Amino acid sequence: MPEFTDRVRINVKGGDGGAGCLSFRREAHVPKGGPDGGDGGKGGDVVLVADPRKSSLIDFRYKHHFAAERGTHGKGARKHGRDGADLVLSVPLGTVVTALDHETMEPAERLADLTRPGERLVVAPGGRGGFGNPHFVTSVRRAPAFAERGEPVSDRWIELEMKLMADAALVGMPSVGKSSLIARMSAARPKIADYPFTTLVPNLGMVRTDEYEYVVADVPGLIEGAAEGKGLGHDFLRHVERSAVILHVVDATGGLEGRDPIEDLEAIDLELATYDPELAKRPQVIVANKIDMPETELAVSRLREAAERLGRPFAAVSAITGQGIRTLEALTGDLVERERDRREAELAEEATYEREWHGARDGERDGFSIEREGEGAWRVEGAAVERMVVQTDWDNDEAVAYLQSRFERMGLDDALAAEGARDGDEVRILEMAFDYVGLREDDLPERADGPDLEIWDADDEGARP
Ligand SMILES: Nc1nc2c(ncn2[C@@H]2O[C@H](COP(=O)(O)OP(=O)(O)OP(=O)(O)O)[C@@H](O)[C@H]2O)c(=O)[nH]1
Ligand SMILES: [Mg+2]
Structure with missing residues (x-):
């Protein structure tokens, strides 16, 4: 695709x-x-x-x-x-x-x-x-x-x-104006020239109107026998295969060789069906291009009749003047939306899921880790302890005392002691630093008048008592 x-x-x-x-x-x-x-x-x-x-x-x-x-x-x-x-x-x-x-x-x-x-x-x-x-x-x-x-x-x-991925693919004989159309409908700027096989690789363009948003692909021109490998188009038919909608472009002038537009239409339909019978059933818009040229009225009316007979939407356009382009964009947009709805309905059965991303701390939400950060200094990390630190009102002594008692209860003091922390050591959590005093819960006053730990900003050496 x-x-x-x-x-x-x-x-x-x-x-x-x-x-x-x-x-x-x-x-x-x-x-x-x-x-x-x-x-x-x-x-x-x-x-x-x-x-x-x-x-x-x-x-x-x-x-x-x-x-x-x-x-x-x-x-x-x-x-x-x-x-x-x-x-x-x-x-x-x-x-x-x-x-x-x-x-x-x-x-x-x-x-x-x-x-x-x-x-x-x-x-x-x-x-x-x-x-x-x-x-x-x-x-x-x-x-x-x-x-x-x-x-x-x-x-x-x-x-x-x-x-x-392209929602719609522009297909047709060489030089019918596929690249000119994608350039009209989107910001894509592919090469355009009056010789066949100008386009060698697919181009994508995003069509954005007030109502619609979809991606169109412009593929190399197809010729008779393309399904068997003739021309350049064969390699790209698989791209067409995966687009939800086909925009079948026909040159209303019959091109330099004076081809018959209806024969062109049928020849390309045959190539698509030969390549994959499913492609014949794909929603398709018939696009008569170059209607700015003289004596194209007859071809346009014959193509319109063919479209009615085949039950396909039809648009008569000019990539040069822009005539009919809005209609083409809307027809395509409707088909693309219909296909999306169909796909959505098919997939609606499948369960949705929800996942939260907590960053690096997933999985260790309640635990904590202790690491020595130099002589008499300890770094404590863990989502829960860090959250407690940031949610504490440091200007309020009672709040700080409460935090200490929580640390004590969750076993942080014991764990620090087990690691070898001694009274007076510095314990760091995020940007905060504490004096380790190794108090037991029984030693803690139930309602403290002030903190048992001296607290200062770890980055601010001067503030250290
Ligand atoms: N008068 C007129 N000329 C057009 C129109 N659209 C395209 N052309 C001309 O037709 C020629 C071929 O146009 P392209 O857009 O390169 O055609 P294509 O279908 O992409 O051709 P390939 O990539 O070779 O398959 C160029 O000379 C264009 O200027 C149109 O609406 N009116
Ligand atoms: Mg082209």
Whole structure:
């Protein structure tokens, strides 16, 4: 099938999560109400959907950044924030999605090959909303004076690549004007000349009107005996075979040899049927070209009659003046759409699937890893611990103390001790650094007035106490 690849790189970002709210109920007759901060909303996802109506990645040619909506913040009186809306991007069937390395922009991971209609791929999940302060109530912490921040998410680069397939193929004798027509209908600029076999390899053009979008292929001219290998066309008949619609172009002038247009029509039909009987049943538009030339009326009316007899749509056009081209584009567009609907219906039975891409951290979502980063310094990585760090309100001592107790409970302190961490060592998570104090849970005050760990920005040496 005539195909060329279409490739774009886009930047996608899920919406940040909304912050949880720190609030206490306030009523005239209740002096000190309970905590009532609402949770933050989840950020929207960026989702790719395979859409059989799309035939190119042109939508991504000039716009490269796509971000979903953020979740809104929680409010008092237990009002939760609203989830951000997903951003759904339609891509053509056959789109291959690859994650790129953020630094090098080299392909890093093949994510999916979206081949089925409706198939979805979450390429940039939104951040989680933060919990409001009621979430942190315990028997001893009746009035938690902290809430969680929303989870911020970072952007990622992905590559979309599609192998374009022609929806319609222009076939006909040499020099009937196939290349001239594709040049009229699309931005394709093939070679055009008044000698046969000007076109040696197929050309593709994208036809875009207000209503339609489809790909047309212009193939080398066919002659009698093409199905047996005569001329150039034989090698390219297999391309025609895989196009949903055939645009059968006939020269209404009869060409330089003064051929009979009806004989031309029948000769090409015979070649198609000989090559593959299925091709004879393919939806076909009969296109009478060069009607700007004198004395073509008779040929046009005979071709129109033939089209009626054969039950095929008909268009009389001039690639030179543009006459009839809109009609041809619409006729072709209708047939292409009909074929797409048919294919869609056939495929509708098949299940769609959804997959989220979490980047490199898939599979180790709750675990963490510890690595020595030099004398007395430790690097801790893991989706869960990192999320806890970014969702902590570092200006709030109580929130920080709560984070410490979570680390303790998930076994991070013990794991650090097992690795050989000692009091005073530095523990790094993302951009934050902590002083390791190796406290046991029993040692932790239930409600801390201040952090047991000294915290500073790891990049800011001066800030270190
Ligand atoms: N007057 C007139 N001439 C046309 C029209 N369309 C094409 N021609 C001329 O016909 C000749 C052949 O046109 P092409 O578009 O190269 O024909 P083709 O079917 O692609 O030919 P091959 O690639 O050799 O099979 C050129 O000289 C064109 O300028 C038309 O609508 N009117
Ligand atoms: Mg040509």
